[in-house]
Amino acid sequence: MKLNGTTISDIAARANVSKSTVSRVLNDKSVVNQQTRKVVLEAMESLGYQANAFARSLASGRSMTVGVLTQKIGSPFYDMIMQGVIQGFAGTGYSPLFVDGQWEESTALEVIRAVLGRKVDGMLLLGGDLPEQQLNELKERLPTIVVGKEIPGWENQCVYIDNISAAYDATKHLIDFGHRDIAIIQGIKQHQDAMRRFDGYAKALADAGIELDPGLVLEGDFSAQSGIVGISSLLMRGKSFTAVFCANDMVAYGARLALQRHGIRVPEDVSIVGFDDQGESAYVTPPLTTVRQPGTEMGAAAAAGLVQLMQGKPCVLPTLQAELKCRESVARVLR
Amino acid sequence: MKLNGTTISDIAARANVSKSTVSRVLNDKSVVNQQTRKVVLEAMESLGYQANAFARSLASGRSMTVGVLTQKIGSPFYDMIMQGVIQGFAGTGYSPLFVDGQWEESTALEVIRAVLGRKVDGMLLLGGDLPEQQLNELKERLPTIVVGKEIPGWENQCVYIDNISAAYDATKHLIDFGHRDIAIIQGIKQHQDAMRRFDGYAKALADAGIELDPGLVLEGDFSAQSGIVGISSLLMRGKSFTAVFCANDMVAYGARLALQRHGIRVPEDVSIVGFDDQGESAYVTPPLTTVRQPGTEMGAAAAAGLVQLMQGKPCVLPTLQAELKCRESVARVLR
DNA sequence: TTGTAAGCGTTATCAC
DNA sequence: GTGATAACGCTTACAA
Numbered sequence: 001m002k003l004n005g006t007t008i009s010d011i012a013a014r015a016n017v018s019k020s021t022v023s024r025v026l027n028d029k030s031v032v033n034q035q036t037r038k039v040v041l042e043a044m045e046s047l048g049y050q051a052n053a054f055a056r057s058l059a060s061g062r063s064m065t066v067g068v069l070t071q072k073i074g075s076p077f078y079d080m081i082m083q084g085v086i087q088g089f090a091g092t093g094y095s096p097l098f099v100d101g102q103w104e105e106s107t108a109l110e111v112i113r114a115v116l117g118r119k120v121d122g123m124l125l126l127g128g129d130l131p132e133q134q135l136n137e138l139k140e141r142l143p144t145i146v147v148g149k150e151i152p153g154w155e156n157q158c159v160y161i162d163n164i165s166a167a168y169d170a171t172k173h174l175i176d177f178g179h180r181d182i183a184i185i186q187g188i189k190q191h192q193d194a195m196r197r198f199d200g201y202a203k204a205l206a207d208a209g210i211e212l213d214p215g216l217v218l219e220g221d222f223s224a225q226s227g228i229v230g231i232s233s234l235l236m237r238g239k240s241f242t243a244v245f246c247a248n249d250m251v252a253y254g255a256r257l258a259l260q261r262h263g264i265r266v267p268e269d270v271s272i273v274g275f276d277d278q279g280e281s282a283y284v285t286p287p288l289t290t291v292r293q294p295g296t297e298m299g300a301a302a303a304a305g306l307v308q309l310m311q312g313k314p315c316v317l318p319t320l321q322a323e324l325k326c327r328e329s330v331a332r333v334l335r
Numbered sequence: 336m337k338l339n340g341t342t343i344s345d346i347a348a349r350a351n352v353s354k355s356t357v358s359r360v361l362n363d364k365s366v367v368n369q370q371t372r373k374v375v376l377e378a379m380e381s382l383g384y385q386a387n388a389f390a391r392s393l394a395s396g397r398s399m400t401v402g403v404l405t406q407k408i409g410s411p412f413y414d415m416i417m418q419g420v421i422q423g424f425a426g427t428g429y430s431p432l433f434v435d436g437q438w439e440e441s442t443a444l445e446v447i448r449a450v451l452g453r454k455v456d457g458m459l460l461l462g463g464d465l466p467e468q469q470l471n472e473l474k475e476r477l478p479t480i481v482v483g484k485e486i487p488g489w490e491n492q493c494v495y496i497d498n499i500s501a502a503y504d505a506t507k508h509l510i511d512f513g514h515r516d517i518a519i520i521q522g523i524k525q526h527q528d529a530m531r532r533f534d535g536y537a538k539a540l541a542d543a544g545i546e547l548d549p550g551l552v553l554e555g556d557f558s559a560q561s562g563i564v565g566i567s568s569l570l571m572r573g574k575s576f577t578a579v580f581c582a583n584d585m586v587a588y589g590a591r592l593a594l595q596r597h598g599i600r601v602p603e604d605v606s607i608v609g610f611d612d613q614g615e616s617a618y619v620t621p622p623l624t625t626v627r628q629p630g631t632e633m634g635a636a637a638a639a640g641l642v643q644l645m646q647g648k649p650c651v652l653p654t655l656q657a658e659l660k661c662r663e664s665v666a667r668v669l670r
Numbered sequence: 671t672t673g674t675a676a677g678c679g680t681t682a683t684c685a686c
Numbered sequence: 687g688t689g690a691t692a693a694c695g696c697t698t699a700c701a702a
Contacts, residue, residue, distance in 0.1 A: 050448060050451060050452045051452055052393070052452065052454060053452045053453045053454065054389040054390075054392045054393040054398065054453070054454060055389075055393050057389045058387070058389045058390050058393055063389065079414060086435050095432070095434070095449065095453075096433075097430070097432060098431075098433050099430070100421050113385060114430065116385060117385045117386055117387065117388045118388045118389070118430075119387060119388065119389055224614075224615070224617070224618040227618075228618075250614075250615070250618070253615055253618040253619060254618050256620060257618050257619070257620055257622070260620050279559075279585075280559070280585070280588055280615050280619075282559070283559040283562075283563075283585070283588040283589050283592050284588060284592070284615075284619050284620075285591060285592055285595050285619070285620060287592070
């Protein structure tokens with residue numbers, strides 16, 4: 001790992017060729033004499049040459065960098081996606097530049113500006129709620145793909161799973177196990193995923209001929225704390241229920257804890273299903289039945305698609321399926 | 336959010352000044368006439384100017400970017416640190432460029448090369464085990480700070496907590512509660528943190544006059560699975576123990592699950608303490624008693640220190656303390 | 671306080 | 687196949 005400031009000229013001199021030729025072998029595109037190429041390569045090797053990415057970008061107009069806007073580095077689900085994104089770009093020559101929008105529109109706009117100043121060749125938006133106009137301006141300007149959200153008019157530039165049918169399946173699973181009084185603790189209200197998960201829940205109930213009881217739908221914000229609050233509210237009001245569908249796994253953890261605090265057993269007395277299948281969920285007690293979102297695959301698919309787009313090729317994004325992981329937090333209700 | 340390719344010349348023309356002047360107001364450093372500055376600023380505003388970071392870096396030699404080598408984006412503890420790093424750089428003008436070493440030396444070296452090609456002004460190393468020589472070459476070349484690890488000869492360039500005394504405290508807590516047969520499920524063997532946590536455990540036992548029973552020390556790798564395996568091994572061999580100190584929280588989750596599978600209650604029959612205090616730990620059942628590592632603070636401190644270093648100032652890194660969070664996974668042993 | 675001009679390390683366009 | 691040479695957009699002495 002030599003760490004010097006060797007430039008293209010140095011190696012040109014060393015190899016007795018012109019800068020142009022060096023540049024050619026560097027970019028591998030145009031044809032260079034086998035022998036010449038070899039000499040140049042050797043010169044690079046011995047001088048420990050490392051191309052200056054800035055000079056390259058400035059001259060070529062391409063940065064080989066893509067901006068990745070996250071909403072909160074550190075959230076379990078987006079971490080999976082980020083992993084996938086990293087994997088997806090590995091070996092493509094593009095480097096992801098992560099910036100964090102912190103769930104705030106103004107912050108998001110600001111970091112996007114910053115990243116545009118770095119002349120990224122493309123943009124990956126992980127979740128988040130940018131105003132439509134900004135979104136479209138972005139899309140106009142450079143290849144952009146959105147992960148974890150469906151946006152009208154962005155067909156083929158969004159990677160997401162069908163939250164409605166995933167939530168439908170989760171709820172139906174509960175119904176199949178004999179549950180009828182199924183509570184739901186929701187995610188952040190304006191959040192697209194949260195709304196769709198509710199819709200799926202409602203639809204499953206409707207299809208099973210179960211009337212939706214507003215007293216069983218609780219607000220929440222994707223946090224464990226909101227799971228605790230949700231259960232407490234239910235209990236305090238004396239609502240009877242045998243199952244809870246949680247907006248995500250963190251909410252499920254909180255719900256499970258609150259239940260146990262009240263001496264209510266999971267799954268014997270109350271069943272729980274979560275959403276996301278974050279890493280811990282297979283190991284909590286009882287192991288959580290939850291909807292697995294293929295986060296890694298989503299990230300990787302988005303990255304791959306973006307690379308296609310940046311190379312001017314059309315891109316086809318796969319339709320990814322969520323999958324219900326049946327573990328041990330759901331039991332058949334005794335009748 | 337205008338997204339055009341306006342350059343310094345455009346705004347120079349618009350403001351009837353030279354490029355140099357525009358550059359001056361851009362960099363805020365040298366003195367510019369109040370009136371002139373105002374005109375230039377207005378021109379920038381109206382044209383939606385966004386400086387080209389590459390051209391800037393190429394000309395100035397500074398990139399205002401720092402490379403952050405992570406070991407595995409997505410691991411709970413490093414996520415906390417990353418959060419802190421992002422916060423720490425916010426508003427400083429520097430942007431972190433995250434690259435992932437994947438716990439592999441060759442990968443790490445490769446991504447470091449890549450990041451050096453991007454002419455980062457500094458490096459932040461989050462954990463990881465680079466060979467000493469590479470490390471020192473790096474340090475020679477540019478401001479570098481290591482987080483989560485103590486390296487001899489890098490005094491004042493490492494941010495870490497004292498794992499030995501943290502593990503000592505955790506173990507002592509168990510001892511204070513009357514436990515004497517305390518098992519430990521370790522982290523990855525060569526890992527510095529893992530070794531120190533073992534040392535702290537051993538020291539606490541020794542200080543309490545408890546002989547260390549090799550049959551109670553289990554290998555592990557920081558995964559939940561290794562927690563399960565550890566407990567199973569203990570049980571299979573019929574070892575008697577009343578407490579388990581786990582290398583991290585994931586291991587603790589696994590241990591707790593394995594215990595429950597065997598009908599052993601936590602904390603009534605066996606107490607557990609973890610390490611890290613990842614976000615879920617306060618909400619699992621029972622809420623986990625664990626050592627809280629101030630990950631966010633560590634990341635932020637490292638970032639702040641690096642900024643100092645990059646500006647040629649000396650930096651003082653704070654000594655951060657781990658803290659035992661007593662929750663509900665530890666009980667007094669009945670005698 | 672402001673302007674001129676020489677780079678910074680590459681790529682890209684022409685000739686040769 | 688290869689080599690000049692002009693960009694690329696900005697910073698920075700050096701003058702004015």
